[in-house]
Amino acid sequence: MISSAAQQLRASYAFVERNTNLIKRYWSWEVVWLSYSIANSLSVSYIGLGLERIGGLQVDGRRLVLYLVVGTLVWHYLSMIFYWLTDIIGLERWEGTIEYTLMAPIRRLTHMAGQTIFAVVYSLLFTGVILAVSVMLFEIDLASANLAGAALVMLSGSLSFIGVGIVGSTLPLLFPERGSQMTHVIIAALLLVSGVYYPVEVLPGILQRLAIVSPATYVLRGVRAALLDGASLPTLWPEIWPALLMGLVAIPAGLHAFGLAERYAKRAGKLARSG
């Protein structure tokens, strides 16, 4: 029993170590991606400072900047987790190693756990760099912010995005040629309805209804309340529990969906593209 657990733990760490090695070897691509992400985040956040001049409106530019900075940071963090999880199959299809990983004596939960640990840690580090640059450039004052509360909301949102990511990872299993590209549809829909750069109240009714089922909606609202208004934990709870609940539903549902997709791929011969 213990040796089996140790074996699964080692197997789980295999994915963390492999991904770390891949990051090291593809370091130049990671630098490019980080630079792009910083530029993208800053471009969106500067809209906050520019709005007064564009519209001639009296707005609290600093608050608006922080509103947009939170949107870009939370979105970077959640979408990175999503993409690392959907890459669980996409990456291996690209490298041609998928059959070797899927014939190893490990449970899919172990496989997902390793990929998830790496995804969360790496996304945190990546987002941390963007945050540091944003704080420096915009002289953001977080003295009255509830940082612990914001972290708690992010953590609860991570769970649901892990689940959504696992569901997304079934697409490259089901569609060998275009499955990875299909995952963009999920993330684009979440970006539209979750209020990343605007309050969901400005959306038409049908999109507002979709926002209710997006975990990102609660994470963004919660993190903004914690950072902009210094909201306390009881005030944040209405945003935390829906995100947690979605995670508790999405992770087992994702694992189940992955199991079904893997079975289908093995039945239809979709693991290997030839041979």
Added chain:
Amino acid sequence: MNEIAIQARDVYKVFHKQRGHLPWERSDGHSGRQQAVALDRVSFEVRVAEIFGVLGPNGSGKSTLVRVIATLLLPDGGTVTVFGHDVVREAIAVQRLINRVSVEASFFKKLSPMENLIYGARLYGLSAAESRTRIIEILTRLGVERWAIDQPVERMSRGMQQKVAIARALLTRPALLLLDEPTTGLDPRSKREVHTLVRELRDLNSTTILLTTHDMLEAESLCERIAIMDAGRIVALDTPEALRGTVALHQGHPPTLEDVFLELTGKLLTADGK
């Protein structure tokens, strides 16, 4: 002790192929799906510590059979057991006992052989510390130079990559080793090194080996029994000598396995006829 390593009974596998990408491209008005029978009621047994060959042209079902045994494909009918474990119902138990080398050496190309093999070792529950020494030992034994072990795999030749693939399989000390055209792309010297290693594995560790190949000399020199496959069926199964005995003298000389195959199927062993 169970003396049977692999038992296959009436294994059936069919693939459905879509005729067109879009609905209006399926002009016959039917479902738009074609069926290709990859394995047609295949039955055989492989004994423990046996080197068992599967010979056949491209598309004969050899790789499909290996994938079914390796738990990578689910059969549509029949059963396969590996050391008594069913490949569908007890997949993890089977996976603990097997490893596979395929014709494509599939790796994370930017990672080194050491990094790739440690990743593989961890998936099988081995620690990095115990694996490192063994990786160097196996790769050196296969003729991979020490400096190349820490270089990205993409810088290695096709033959060298295939040796790393063989090392990955040996690292986990499988009770059953599935070799799917493992020496394709290797030079004669490397082929010979692999053959020696395969024999050693069987002799020293009692490893059971299932080898698919196009190379008749390889099959004859390594395998105790050979199954000849064609169109998803096993058309003959026996020792190399017995198989050769089934056909008459060929143009005045003793028949080769190629002659046996021609006699049984009317086809050449390789698709291009070489």
